[in-house]
Amino acid sequence: MKKVIIIGGGPAGLYSAYKLLYNGFKVDLYDHSSGLGKKFLVAGNGGLNLTHSEDIEEFVKKYGENESFFASMINEFTPNDLRSFCTELGVETFVGSSKRVFPKNLKAAEILLNWIKRLKENENFSLHLNHKFTNINSNKEITLIHLENKVKIQGDNVIFAMGGASWKKTGSDGTWSESFKKIGIELSPFLPMNCGFEKSWSPFFIEKIGYSPLKNIELKYNGKSIRGEAMLTPFGIEGGGVYAHSLALRNEIMKTGVAILCIDLKPSLTESEIQNKISQQNQKSSLSNQLRKAIGIEKIAFLLLKEIYPHINRENAPRLIKNVEISLSGVRPIDEAISTSGGVKFTELTEFLELKKLKGCYVIGEMLDFEAPTGGYLLQGCFSSAARAVRGLLN
Ligand SMILES: Cc1cc2nc3c(=O)[nH]c(=O)nc-3n(C[C@H](O)[C@H](O)[C@H](O)COP(=O)(O)OP(=O)(O)OC[C@H]3O[C@@H](n4cnc5c(N)ncnc54)[C@H](O)[C@@H]3O)c2cc1C
Known part of the structure; x- marks a missing residue:
């Protein structure tokens, strides 16, 4: 019986283990944590967005410069295949209003529990937790640290799935x-990718906002507009709408030290519609009251307007509301990011994700040098890459 060593028990490693066992392989899985799939569980905290149901041609565009590689992997293991896998594990999925795909209860725990149960039920599966990979040499001898002791292992076939x-x-x-x-x-x-950004707010603003969401806004950068939401934080700004621009914002900040994100606080109204509604308000009332009553500008949005434009008044408000320019001066630390760019370059790999320099060794999941936005594209990429490496091993 052929044996495969898998190092890393996140979704990529666990899916390759599942498929290999199904195909009659023996699997030894090592992970340096005390449990499996910890990031997958964290991903479920805000609603586990497994994948996306848009057309595959649109879907694969999200992988940017790696589009063609991902197109071939995702056509082989599709978003529907990922949903079928969840059904196989006894967890139904649904398509949300934004076409994103979630498990019925939005959480990751049920999928993960059933998944690990299936693996453990298989007599060909051996799990080695608390084993930290520290080295591999050109003879494919692998060193792991377990309870401060070195453990040496070697195998003809190894899948690396240690994440970003x-x-x-x-x-x-x-x-x-x-x-x-x-x-x-x-x-x-x-x-950092899908990350937050730094903005030095005034002490007054920090005290007032803490962590406050801005909903139903449009975020504009570099000719691209995204409808969504953002979270104002004491350090700057983060959240779904910001993550969608994070690649371009990050690259600009790395190049010039600053990037200007523009927010439209009322994307459903034109400037002149806003003007018209404000003109119907009582001029004697405070500006914040006029804006709230006229177009529903809430307290947090008004504080933001005052922070960026201290001289905002009834006349210039319509223009400023549609163009809140936030100058971002830094990228939040990598540890806070949803995902990371960087990792093993595709030029080092065959089409089956096998290392050209180490035959029999495969690299999958976020260890690969790819970037994709949130929306289920990260997990789908991890699963599809796992399926591709397994196909390589089957070949
Ligand atoms: C807050 C948050 C929310 C997210 N939400 C979503 C979402 O809704 N949708 C989506 O598509 N994606 C989401 N993601 C991203 C997604 O979780 C990751 O892309 C995915 O988990 C990567 O899978 P992976 O198997 O490649 O790596 P990981 O999940 O990172 O797993 C890697 C495994 O390798 C182990 N490991 C690492 N180093 C070693 C070592 N030296 N020795 C032994 N073992 C090691 C780790 O312990 C871990 O178990 C989210 C991420 C975060 C942080």
Whole structure:
């Protein structure tokens, strides 16, 4: 019986284990955490967005410069295949109003529990928790640390699935990259992706806002507009609408030190409609009251307007409401990011994600040098890459 060593028990590693066992392989899975799928569980906290139901041609565009590679992997293991896998595990999924796909109860725990149960029920599955990968040499000898002792293992077939470098506490710390570099594997540096940004607010503003959401806004950057929401924080701004621009904002800040994000607080109204509604308000009442009554500008949005435009008045308000320019001066730390760019370059890999320099060794999931927005594209990419490596092993 063929044996495969898998290092990393996030969704990518666990899915490859599941498929390999199904195909009659023996699987030894190692992870340095005390439990499996910790980041997957965290992803379920705000509603686990498994994948997206838009047309595949639109879907694969989200992988940017890696579109063609992902197109072939996602056509092979599609969003519907991912939904069928959940059904196989006894968890139904649904398509939300935004076409995003979620498990019925929005959480990751049920999927993960059933998934691990299936793996453990298989006599060909061995799990080794608390084993930290520290090295691989060019003879494919792998060193792991278990309870401060070195453990050496070797196998003809290895799948690496150790994730990216954000949310360290979930196990993905990116330390694997040092050993890969030593044996000449080319990596792109890790950078935060789908991340928050820094803005130095006035002490008054920080005290007033804490963490406050801005809903039903439009976020504009570099000719691209996204309807969504954002979260104002004491450090700056984050949230879904910001993440959607994060790649371009991050790159601009890295190049010039600053990027200007523009927010339209009332995307459903034109400037002249706003003007018209404000003109019907009693001029004697405060500006915040006029804006609230005329167009529903809430307290937080008004505080933001005053913070950015201290001289806002009844006349210029319509223009400013539609163009709140927030100058961002930094990227929030990588550990807070939803995902990371960087990792093993595709030029190091065959079409089956096998390392050209280490035959029999495959790299999947967020270890790969790709970036995708939130919306289910990250998890789908991880699952599809796992399916591709398994196909390589089956071949
Ligand atoms: C807050 C948050 C919300 C998210 N929400 C979504 C969402 O809704 N939809 C979506 O598509 N994506 C989401 N993501 C991203 C998604 O969770 C990740 O892209 C996905 O988990 C990556 O899977 P992976 O298997 O490649 O790596 P990981 O899930 O990071 O798993 C890697 C595993 O490898 C282990 N490991 C790491 N280093 C070593 C080592 N040296 N030795 C041994 N083991 C090691 C880790 O302990 C871990 O178990 C979210 C992420 C975060 C942080």
